[in-house]
Amino acid sequence: MIVDISFYQRDALIVAPELLGCYLVTEKQEGTTIVRIVEVEVYLQDDKAAHSYRGETERTRALFGDGGHAYIYFTYGMHYCFNIATSVKGRGEGILIRAGEPVEGIEIMRQRRGKHNQIDLANGPAKLVQALGITKSDYGHDMSTGNLYVLSKDHFGPPERFAIVTTTRVGISEDKDLPYRFYIEGNPFVSRTK
DNA sequence: ATGATGATTAACT
């Protein structure tokens, strides 16, 4: 079952842990690819590490729209990352999808990534974007429709039970201490585990 | 128009 847009129109800190175990799907020319979401990070508006902190710009427009739309950005001169805007219009908060466990279309992901090791397919935000074939043209996409959406945890049968680890975020220089990173305990596809 | 800055990754030692 596709997750409804209203799911995203709540506080990011509530939505983020609920997103773990759900399935992120893309249907592109090459075929359908699916990963199980195992790691996410929250970015709020009143949060120095967030792109929305300094207000709305051309780049961050989608973060300030209605919850449930894709926010994609380019960084380090070579990588794209994928977020889902949450909450209500004008609020500027969202969830970065950091890692996923390949479920379907694994051969397609291998081709896109040029790697054969299944662990390395989507265990990082830019890797996940590449494996799923997400591009800038998906910017602002409505996550409850079309060829890019999320399926509920029980889509493929009774969901597996798991514990959620809450910790600090990765790769930022401000507001480092906020516990806004969530991942599935013990999952081998989570990035940068100790 | 120009310069600083990354919500990273891969390939090293």
Added chain:
DNA sequence: GTTAATCATCATG
């Protein structure tokens, strides 16, 4: 553990 690669976006002039 360290580091180079590389450019869109933003703030400033």
